[in-house]
Amino acid sequence: MHGLNIDQMHVGQYAVLEKTITDADVYIFAGVTGDMNPVHLDDLYASCSIFQQRIVHGGLVASLFSTVLGTTLPGIGTIYLKQESKFVKPVFIGDTVQIKVEVKELNFEKNRVTLLTTATNQNGDKVVVGEAVVMPPKEEGLHV
8 A cells, every 4th residue: 555646646635634732742742852841841831931821842733744744645655855834823732733735736757746734723723834845655666
């Protein structure tokens, strides 16, 4: 089994994932990455920040783009080459984010796909915006 190859994709094609970010997600991400910034982990500290409450690691939200790219569009066998992200608004614990990746450009010669990457919260506010470049699987790739 493999994901879509470049010939199976078109500009404007997209995939979406929704996830509610939990307290456990934040602690696990902090443990895996070592980012123990108290604005993510300490209620008292965060209450004195400009956000007045704990915020989710931007990297946690941005990492969900990889989930979509590696499982849905293009899918299994995709190689993630580049990600540019701008963190527009904070995400709070309990927020539900919608992760959308949309095909922007296809480079058939180099087998590269550029995708718009957008995360929005439950209110429809953009929280992370950017662009990814991937190498989709080749048609003759591994079939499981």
